[in-house]
Amino acid sequence: MKKFYLFLAVVMLVLAGCGQTNESTEQVEEQEQITLKVGSLIPPMTEILELVKPTLAEDNITLEMIVLGDNVQPNEALASGEIDANFFQHVPYMEEFNRNNEASLTPVTPIYFANYGVYAKEYDSMDQLPEGAVVAIANDVSNIDRSLSLLAQHGVITLKEKEDVYYTQNDISENPKNYQFEEVDLLMLSRMYDDADAVVMTPAYAAPLGLTPKSDALVTEGVENNFAITLVAREDNVNSEAIQKLAEAMTSEEVKTFLEENYDETAIPAFE
Structure with missing residues (x-):
C-alpha cells in the first residue's frame, strides 16, 4: 500500500510539472507576439x-x-x-x-x-506659363529645395551654387519670367491647383485631382534624387x-x- 501511495505521489508530481511546462510554453508564445x-x-x-x-x-x-x-x-x-x-x-x-x-x-x-511634378489647370507646358505666374510649392525647407531643384533641372530658373543644406528662394540667381513662388503647407498643395497658375507636388496630392505625372505634369523629377x-x-x-x-x-x-x-x-x- 505504501508503494502505491508513493507511486501516486510521483505521478501527481509529474503531471504538475507538465502543467507548469505547458503554462510556461504558453507564456513564451504570448511574449513572442x-x-x-x-x-x-x-x-x-x-x-x-x-x-x-x-x-x-x-x-x-x-x-x-x-x-x-x-x-x-x-x-x-x-x-x-x-x-x-x-x-x-x-x-x-x-x-x-x-x-x-x-x-x-x-x-x-x-x-x-x-x-514629383509641376501641374497647371490652364496651361499645357511650362512655356505657356505667363510672366509673373504664381507657382505654389510646399513650405518646409526640404521640399522648397526639392521644388526649386526640379525647376532648375528643367531650366525654368537658375540656382546659385548651394552653400547651405537646402536651397531657398534666396538662391535663385535667374528667374527669366519673374515667377512668384508661393509657399504653402504640404497638405494644401492640391487645393492651390484652382488658385495658383501652377503647383509643384507629388502624385499622392495630384491623384485626388485626377492628375498623373505621365499624362498631366508639365515637367517631372524622375528617380535620380x-x-x-x-x-x-x-x-x-x-x-x-x-x-x-x-x-x-x-x-x-x-x-x-x-x-x-x-x-x-x-x-x-x-x-x-
Missing part, C-alpha cells in the same frame, strides 16, 4: 502597410497602422515613442525634423519614388528584429508588383 505601431498618411503608403500585414503576422508581428492627420504628427509621435516607425516622408524631410527637434529618427529603407519615400524608425529600435522584418516585407516582390500594377509611374519602386 509583437505589436508594431506604424504611422502613415495616405495611399499608396497606407495600402502598402495593409498589404504586408499578413506576412508580418506569420512572424507573430501584429502591424497596427496609425493614420495621422498631417505631415508633422508622424515624426512627433515617432520621436516621443508613441509609435515604432512611420512611412510618409523622404530622408531630407526627416533630417530637417531631427535638426529642429534634436531627434534621432533614422531611415530604415527606401520604398518608392513619388514622381534622394527623395524616395522611406520607412523610418528611431536610433534605438532601427535594428530590432520587428523593424527589420517590416523592412523586408515592404521591399518584397509582392510590394514591387503591387506598385507596378496599381501606381505605374506615380510610385516607382526604390528597391530591386
Whole structure:
C-alpha cells in the first residue's frame, strides 16, 4: 500500500510539472507576439502597410497602422515613442525634423519614388506659363529645395551654387519670367491647383485631382534624387528584429508588383 501511495505521489508530481511546462510554453508564445505601431498618411503608403500585414503576422508581428492627420504628427509621435516607425516622408524631410527637434529618427529603407511634378489647370507646358505666374510649392525647407531643384533641372530658373543644406528662394540667381513662388503647407498643395497658375507636388496630392505625372505634369523629377519615400524608425529600435522584418516585407516582390500594377509611374519602386 505504501508503494502505491508513493507511486501516486510521483505521478501527481509529474503531471504538475507538465502543467507548469505547458503554462510556461504558453507564456513564451504570448511574449513572442509583437505589436508594431506604424504611422502613415495616405495611399499608396497606407495600402502598402495593409498589404504586408499578413506576412508580418506569420512572424507573430501584429502591424497596427496609425493614420495621422498631417505631415508633422508622424515624426512627433515617432520621436516621443508613441509609435515604432512611420512611412510618409523622404530622408531630407526627416533630417530637417531631427535638426529642429534634436531627434534621432533614422531611415530604415527606401520604398518608392513619388514622381514629383509641376501641374497647371490652364496651361499645357511650362512655356505657356505667363510672366509673373504664381507657382505654389510646399513650405518646409526640404521640399522648397526639392521644388526649386526640379525647376532648375528643367531650366525654368537658375540656382546659385548651394552653400547651405537646402536651397531657398534666396538662391535663385535667374528667374527669366519673374515667377512668384508661393509657399504653402504640404497638405494644401492640391487645393492651390484652382488658385495658383501652377503647383509643384507629388502624385499622392495630384491623384485626388485626377492628375498623373505621365499624362498631366508639365515637367517631372524622375528617380535620380534622394527623395524616395522611406520607412523610418528611431536610433534605438532601427535594428530590432520587428523593424527589420517590416523592412523586408515592404521591399518584397509582392510590394514591387503591387506598385507596378496599381501606381505605374506615380510610385516607382526604390528597391530591386
